[in-house]
Structure formats: structure tokens, C-alpha cells
Amino acid sequence: MKKELFGVCPYVTAQKVLTGKWSMYILYLLSNGPVRFNELQRRLPEEMTHATLSRQLKQLEEEGLIIRHEYEQIPPKVEYSLSEIGEKFKTVLDVLEAWGKDYIEWRSNSEQ
Template identity: 90%
Template sequence: MKKELFGVCPYVTSQKILTGKWSMYILYLLSEGPVRFNELQRRLPEEMTHATLSRQLKQLEEEGLILRHEYEQIPPKVEYSLSEIGEKFKTVLEALEIWGNEYIKWITDKNRKGTAKS
């Protein structure tokens, strides 16, 4: 019988929580401050349906990474922000940004060297 590693291993736990295609990018957008639903949808790099974004946000809310604040007004206003544990993810995002930029440079250099040989 295989051992369940969720909640035991930090890598498996992190990977399972961040399974949504846009989870990490949504967390990045929210790291800059509260954002309304339609603004999030506009800022995502690809067309995303209302249902897909809604599902991703619900998952992140269930995991405790984000908070949903609904204002009692007409028209309705809903904002999303990072929770306390979500705020702690900012250091991970910063580290990923550094590594991502280094990897982009590595790819660019590799491609440049590849075209120079042709």
C-alpha cells in the first residue's frame, strides 16, 4: 500500500495545492493587492472562461490561500485577496521569479548559440 504524502511531504503538499493551471499566476496577481473577479479575468494571459476562473478561485479559497470578500451593494462587488498563509507564498513567488528569469536567459542563450552554429 502506497503512503499518502499530502500533509507529510512539503513538496507533494505544495504540488497538490497548486495543481490548477493558473493557480500560481492568480496568486501572483493577488500578491499585488485585492483584485475583483473581472479584473483578474482581464489580466490573465489567455482567454479564460468565467466558469474556469471561478473554479480556480474556489479551489484556492478551499485550500485557504485566498479570501473572497463580498460587498453588500448593488451591483454586487467581490474582491479576492491573499489569506495569511497565502501572503507567506510571496517569498516563493519572488524565488520563482528569480529562477524563472534565469531560466529564460538560459533558453535565450541556448537558442542564440544554436542559431549561430547554423
């Protein structure tokens, strides 16, 4: 019988929590403060549908990484922000950004 590594191994746990295609980018967009749904959709690539974004946000909320705040007003207003554990992901985003820049530079140099 195979051992379940979720909740035991930090790498498997992180990978499962961040499974959505755009999850890291959404966390990045929320790293500077709350963002409304429509603004998130505008900042994401064109192929991101309303349903896909809703599904991804719901998953991140279920994982505890973001908080959904619905204001009781007309028209409805919904904002998303990082939760306490989501805020801790900012340091990971900083390291990923540095690595991503290094990789882009390496890639462009290796194609010459």
C-alpha cells in the same frame, strides 16, 4: 499499500495545493493587494473563461490561500486577496520570478 504523502511531504503537499493551471499566476496577481473578479479576468490570458476562473478561485479559497470578500451592494462587488498563509507564498513567488528570469535568459542563449 502506498503511503499518502499529502500533509506529510512538503513538496507533494505544495504540488497538490497548487494544482490549477493558473493558481500561481493568480496568487502573483493578488500579491500586491485585493483584486476584483473582473480585473483578475482581464489580467489573465484570453483563453481563461469566467467558469474556469471561478473554479480556480474557489479551489484556492478552499485550500485557504485566498479570501473572497463579497460586498453587499448593487451591482455586486467581489474582491479576492491573499490569506495569511497565502501572504507567506510571496517569498516563493519572488524566488520563482528570479528562477524564471534565469531560465528565460538561459533558454534564449542556448537557442543561439
